[in-house]
Amino acid sequence: MERPPVAPIRLLQLGALVSTLDRFALPPMLVAIAHDLGAPLSEIVTAAGAYFLVYGLSQPVWGTVSDRLGRVRTMRVTLLLAGVFTLVSALSWSPLSLGVTRGLAGGFFGAAYPSSLIYLGDTVPAASRQRDIARLMVGVAMGTALASVGAGVLADAVSWRVAFVVTGVASLLMTWALRGLPEPEAHGRPASAMDGLRTIGGSRIALLMLLFAFTEGAVLLGALTLLPPAVENAGATAALAGGVTAVYGVSVFASSQLVGRLAATWHPWRLIAMGATAAVAGCGLLAVSQEPASAVVVALLLGLAWTSMHSSLQTWATEVLPGARATVVSFFAGSLFVGSALAAVLVAGLADAGRYALIYAVYGALAVPLGIAAGLARRRWVRPAPETGT
Template identity: 30%
Template sequence: MSDSTLTLTHSVRHERLALGLAGFFAAASIRAADTLLPALSRDFGISAGMTGVAVTSFMLAYAAFQLIYGPLAERHGKLRVIAFALLACAAANLSQSLAPSFPWLVVLRAMAGAAAAGVVPICLARLGDTEPLASRQGLLARYSVATICGLMTGQWLSGLIADTLGWRAVFVLLAAGFAGVAAVVARFVRHDESPARWRLASPDLRPNAAALLRSAWVRRVLGMTLLLGFLCPSVFAFVATYLKLHFALSLAAAGAITAMHGIGGLLYAGLAPALIRRLGRRRLAWLSAALLGAGMTSIALGHHWLWIAAGCLAGGCGYYVVLNAMQTTATQMAPMQRANAVALFAFCLFAGQGLGVLLAARLVDTIGIPALFAICAVLVALLVLWVSRQLLQRLEAAPP
């Protein structure tokens, strides 16, 4: 092996480590507010359901700005856009720590969502550029370890910090983390060849996000993604609130239990290559539907917080099975404009989550959280089975 090959290998390895750090902090910022909802309800004097608006504003802004970051990444380079987005995340999170009122916090959460939109989806597109399809699902599963750990840390540590230093300190720490990772990612910008390809390509051959929507397959994948976001991760945003109000747990304890959703994802990420090889994608899809349905049912019917923890564990594992398959499909929908394709995928996933949280917030104040999970248990299991049927044949037949 030549010295240049060794250098390239080390460079790619270090770049992926930097992208993992970026994904960690972006994921932590996405779910940090979930555990803070009871504290926000207390400090600002609003109902538990109303606090969900802070989650919705983040998700909808996160979704909307995918339509901006995708084309920017195609033209100016994925790594450059990721570094810029990380700096914007640092500024937005610092601003949230200074929010004087709940309406201001909602606005600043939207700004944070707009900034974070340029991190994980563009990281996935960059990973897709540097890994063939045959091994990409395994790589994306390993990358999800970073984002899942970020989700868990955001959910648990935000509650612990809120109980000791107050909820504003959570956003100060996130801002510091984002600033540090931005400096690391910026070192790899010169390795991204996307800007050069854009300049050399003729105008007719340059990436065009609107052209993607002409494909019936792309529209179908995006529709399935929207439904998945609407039915699944949106309702898990209220688990910490349920634990706080129904079981009188501390925010730290509620965050730790909610983080079991991430533990389930880590279990899948660690076992993904073996599960895909032993079970095959079709039986793995059935397992995903069963785990999601059982997990949500456990949360709906559980009379002890241990049942809630078990439900989060099972639901997290089931969710990441189907999410991993859909992420892999998204990176292969349009290989010549992967940033646009993954950005549209993320737009639909988080638009679904934002709208789902908005509807779930209304149902929380009317039918209650257990009934909400009972309804979603049935709907999401049926959805996963339908999605898997649509994806499997296409994914297995795709060229590497």
């Protein structure tokens, strides 16, 4: 008897798991890598920033490529190349070589999650899209938890290099698994990349969303990236710091269920407000204490902030300009990670000096205007025309 095909959302969840596994493997190992390579922590944090920077800058490129090459083929080709460069990064011998190889891997991994969002935008009706985007975050949650615990344990017990071997092989396997994902119909896509850019440039709300994504990346991804070294700075081991960060994955998993239910009755602006409030509370708490017990609560709050606010902004990105969906979503994702990368570079010196209280106080302060502005803008926005999906 022939097996039934795997549901598209399951394959997309697996793709999200693999790309997130790679993205979150590095933070729990920052201190271990610095010790092994004999380099200052600031240089390794900068190398991590290079990953997020290239990851972010590459995404607008992949959105355009997916319009021409196809959503599924783009995911498969980029995951193949990401796996290769991740395996090569396991051989890094200096902060520079680590930054270069991780940057290349990040550039190709940059296609995975945005392509999944675009795929959902192409195939799921707008009315139920946030529910599926919240389900997609289950893959993010699992990848985050596995990377946070596994990478820290591997760094302590064996070597940080093994973690990159694991994520590289997983990426290659995902390339094969995605062969069964059906390609959505190509309809209503921009005639050229310039058409998509002109459409975004002429939309004030689309440009405002890119600013929201940039700020959110600096706050939420910045806060999460530095959570393990902040806990280690307070005296914890890499494994314990990774375990604390794994709580974030558990929180994303639980919060995705909550947000999926609330999305059926709550207006998105309320979800954005809830997420911003959680971000302010989490960053404020870590500004006061970086002890593991406090960090566990912070990880829970950051997971709620990500699932509530970010999924709402992501869903909005798939709706605001349906005719240029791939361009908008990819630029949105690019802005998110460019914001994260810039934040990592700006606070690298403070992290090296152990001034995490100041770093998280700034993150908390930035979350306040972000939540207010994004919530008000989403409350006032009206979908320009009926969109049913395909």
